[in-house]
Amino acid sequence: MGSEHIRRWESGALAHAVTDPFGQGPVPWLRGSETYFDDTGQVVPWYVDPAPAHIPAQGPKGARVPAPRTSGPRSADDVHRQIKGFASTGAVAPGDAIDFHITVDPPQEFAVDVYRIGHYDGDGASKITTSPRLSGIVQPPPLTADRTVSCHHWWLSWRLQIPSYWSIGAYVAVLTTADGYRSHVPFTVRDGRPADLLLLLPDITWQAYNLYPEDGRTGASLYHAWDENGRLLGEADAATTVSFDRPYAGAGLPLHVGHAYDFIRWAERYGYDIAYADARDLHAGRVDPTRYRGLVFPGHDEYWSAHMRRTVELAREHGTSLVFLSANTMYWQVELGPSPSGVPDRLLTCRKRRGPGKPALWREVDRPEQEMIGIQYAGRVPEPHPLVVRNAEHWLWESTGAHDGDELDGMVAGEADRYFPRAPLPEHQGRILLAHSPYRDGEGVLRHQETSLYRAPSGALVFASGTFAWSPALDRPGHTDARIQQATANLLDRICKRD
Numbered sequence: 001m002g003s004e005h006i007r008r009w010e011s012g013a014l015a016h017a018v019t020d021p022f023g024q025g026p027v028p029w030l031r032g033s034e035t036y037f038d039d040t041g042q043v044v045p046w047y048v049d050p051a052p053a054h055i056p057a058q059g060p061k062g063a064r065v066p067a068p069r070t071s072g073p074r075s076a077d078d079v080h081r082q083i084k085g086f087a088s089t090g091a092v093a094p095g096d097a098i099d100f101h102i103t104v105d106p107p108q109e110f111a112v113d114v115y116r117i118g119h120y121d122g123d124g125a126s127k128i129t130t131s132p133r134l135s136g137i138v139q140p141p142p143l144t145a146d147r148t149v150s151c152h153h154w155w156l157s158w159r160l161q162i163p164s165y166w167s168i169g170a171y172v173a174v175l176t177t178a179d180g181y182r183s184h185v186p187f188t189v190r191d192g193r194p195a196d197l198l199l200l201l202p203d204i205t206w207q208a209y210n211l212y213p214e215d216g217r218t219g220a221s222l223y224h225a226w227d228e229n230g231r232l233l234g235e236a237d238a239a240t241t242v243s244f245d246r247p248y249a250g251a252g253l254p255l256h257v258g259h260a261y262d263f264i265r266w267a268e269r270y271g272y273d274i275a276y277a278d279a280r281d282l283h284a285g286r287v288d289p290t291r292y293r294g295l296v297f298p299g300h301d302e303y304w305s306a307h308m309r310r311t312v313e314l315a316r317e318h319g320t321s322l323v324f325l326s327a328n329t330m331y332w333q334v335e336l337g338p339s340p341s342g343v344p345d346r347l348l349t350c351r352k353r354r355g356p357g358k359p360a361l362w363r364e365v366d367r368p369e370q371e372m373i374g375i376q377y378a379g380r381v382p383e384p385h386p387l388v389v390r391n392a393e394h395w396l397w398e399s400t401g402a403h404d405g406d407e408l409d410g411m412v413a414g415e416a417d418r419y420f421p422r423a424p425l426p427e428h429q430g431r432i433l434l435a436h437s438p439y440r441d442g443e444g445v446l447r448h449q450e451t452s453l454y455r456a457p458s459g460a461l462v463f464a465s466g467t468f469a470w471s472p473a474l475d476r477p478g479h480t481d482a483r484i485q486q487a488t489a490n491l492l493d494r495i496c497k498r499d
Contacts, residue, residue, distance in 0.1 A: 073182040075251050078213035081105050082181035083136070084247040086151065087173070088343075090203045090278045091188040091286075094164045098187060101245075102157035102175060104136025110177045112158060117170040117261050119269040124261065128166065134158055136177065142213060142246060147220040147239035149212065151246045152339050152346070162189055168276050170201060170264055172253070184252035188278050190287070195275035196496040198292040199264070202301040204279040204334065206254030207244055207348055214249045222303075222350055241349040245339055259299030259326060259471040266474035266485065267296075272492060280345050283308050283336055289315035294461075294495040296323045298471050300415075303350060304330040304362070313372060321461040321495040325470045325488075327415040327449075328377040330369040333360050368423040373464045374431065374452035375417040385439035387411035387449070387467065391432055396453060396463075396490050400483040408481055412437045414468025416449035426462070428454040435466070453491075459498075463491055 076082040085102035092098040104110055112131040120126040139154040160173075166189055173185040188201055208222040216230040220239040224232050248254050267274055274296075277287045283305045289295050295315060301324070309330065316322055332350050339346035352360050362369050363376065370376040386407035389397065402408075419433060435451035452464045473484035 073176055073180050076175075076177075076181045076183040078215050078219065078247075078249055081138075081213070083110055083175045083177045083183045084212075084252065085157065085173075085175050085183060085185050086245060086247045087185050087187045089187070090201075090244070091190045091276075091281050092162055093191050094162050094166050094168070094189060097159050097161045099156050100158045100160065100173065100185060101139070101151065101154040102134075102136065103139035103151075103154065104177055105138045107135075107137050108178045109133045110136045110175060112160075113174040113176070114160070115172045115174060116167060117172065117264050118167075119265050124265050125172070128171070129160075131158055131160075142218060144218060144220075146241070147225050147237075148241045148243055148347070149218060149220055149239075149246055150243040150340070152243065152341060152343075154245075168193075170260065170276065175252070182251075183247065185247070186253060186257060188276050190275065190277045190281065192287070192291075193275060194291045196273040196292065197267075197294045197296050197492065198275045198277060198287065198289060199260075199267075199296045199298060200282055200301075201260050201276070201278040202256075202297065202299055202303075203244075203254075204283070204304070204336075204348060205300055205302045206248070206257065207242055208303050208332075208334075208350065209255045210242065210246070210248050212246050212249040219249065222348075222352070235352065236354070240351050240354065241337075241347055243339070244346045244348070256300040256468075258476070259468070262471045262474050262476045263296065263298035263325060266488075267492075269475070270489065272496070279304075279308065280336065282311055284345055285311070289320055290318040292320055293498060294321040294323055294492070296325065297329060298325050300326045300468065301329045302331045303334045303348070304332070305334050305336055309362075309367075309372070316372070316456050316460045316462065317458050319458040319460050322372075322463070323491065323495070324373055324462075324464040326465065327417045327467050329373055329417075329464070330362060331377050333362050333365065363423065368420070370420055370423040371426050372462070373417070374426060374428075374454050374462055375419050375450055375464050375466055376423065378416050378418040378420075378447060378449070379441050381413055381416050381439050381449070381467075382442050383440075384410040384413040384469065385437060385449075387435050387451070387469075388437040389434070390436045391434055394432060394434060394453075395494070396434055396487050397483075398486075398490055400486045400490075402483050402487075408483060410479070411469045411473060411481065411484065412439050412449045412467050416447070417452075417464060417466035418448055418450040419452065426454065427457055429457055430455045461491070461495055 083104050088099035114128045115125040116128050117125050142149045142151050168189050171187050175183045211219045211221045213219045225238050281287050334350045336345040337347040338344050386409050389402045389406045392402050392404045431454035433450050437449040441447050449466050451466045454462050472479040473481040
């Protein structure tokens with residue numbers, strides 16, 4: 001297979017570019033001196049130099065984007081595996097340890113810089129610690145069985161003991177070889193303390209999209225796999241089980257991870273009291289969501305286990321509010337199983353419409369997602385469209401300056417939800433649609449998106465944005481919208497005050 005064919009997929013996201021309307025690929029847009037930038041849809045290094053003043057680079061909506069350096073760290077890829085790694089767990093508590101399994105080719109020294117995502121005087125991340133120089137080895141090739149790719153047999157490379165004084169939050173381990181290749185491993189530091197809001201990072205959905213290794217031969221996700229000629233196959237030939245024991249494709253960060261980071265930076269800027277966990281914590285019962293005033297689902301969160309759903313339903317019945325800031329939430333029902341070595345929740349299975357057994361769509365087992373969320377997935381949005389404000393007199397739109405019929409440019413993007421009249425609604429004491437936005441699908445058919453809010457009998461508020469573009473509008477340069485920022489603040493303030 002020609003190298004030019006492989007390069008088409010080295011970004012780790014281009015296979016799914018239709019669901020990423022912001023041209024960011026799998027990397028978040030972080031501000032500051034140590035930052036991700038991307039104005040072409042391609043992966044670029046962590047470090048960048050400002051563009052020359054006489055040649056301003058342009059990003060979305062005219063935002064100035066620094067150009068990548070021509071020298072210095074380069075992004076590792078899945079073909080040569082210059083440096084790639086994964087963590088033994090998605091979330092870890094202060095005082096515990098997290099193990100990193102890393103391959104380095106050719107063998108050489110490398111180091112790990114650990115960053116915390118947040119708001120640091122305008123920067124999007126802060127370096128927390130750096131490992132000693134470590135000896136890198138070439139780990140064995142990934143093992144494959146029935147399209148499932150696993151690296152559970154890789155040797156331990158580095159163990160990070162999380163100090164008790166570290167702040168909880170979203171972290172990124174940045175792996176860099178002595179000759180300047182770089183890759184990334186995301187993880188979460190959580191604890192059980194009560195807080196106003198619990199942020200749930202959608203690591204199950206991240207893994208469903210992971211095509212590692214994107215080498216034209218081996219990699220597979222729940223969406224794609226390769227044939228013997230290096231052609232990318234679709235869902236009918238994709239994996240039904242994927243493993244968390246492997247790196248993420250491309251730069252080592254999941255598709256859509258930036259949506260969560262957009263929310264985190266904005267929320268920490270304004271001082272919201274936030275605890276952190278991931279979807280597998282919710283599945284395994286490691287967090288009690290009833291201890292929080294609200295649960296925030298900040299990004300694309302498509303794959304849910306039965307236990308996740310029941311836990312969140314019980315939290316809502318207890319009075320815990322729910323905030324869904326993306327679209328196509330809780331679409332597929334999944335199961336989690338142990339790794340070959342017996343570690344729980346390291347294998348993710350979703351048969352979709354293949355093989356015997358019950359359907360995998362929640363709406364096909366008579367439990368449509370609208371029963372919890374208030375709206376549900378309607379389809380993809382090929383090009384961004386305006387979000388059209390409805391019921392502007394409602395408190396969500398207070399102080400935004402929005403009026404009925406106002407159009408918020410580019411705010412319906414990626415995928416969209418709407419109200420389905422034939423699907424049951426949740427029990428509620430009041431329900432309202434706060435946007436009704438026409439758009440055309442991939443076949444040119446006119447459809448519409450909706451944004452929903454209802455109050456459950458327990459008093460819990462349940463908000464669903466119905467679009468991928470909501471979180472990026474909070475704190476992503478070139479995509480921020482002051483009206484969305486104010487509306488989100490109105491919502492979270494009510495939840496935190498239990499109004």
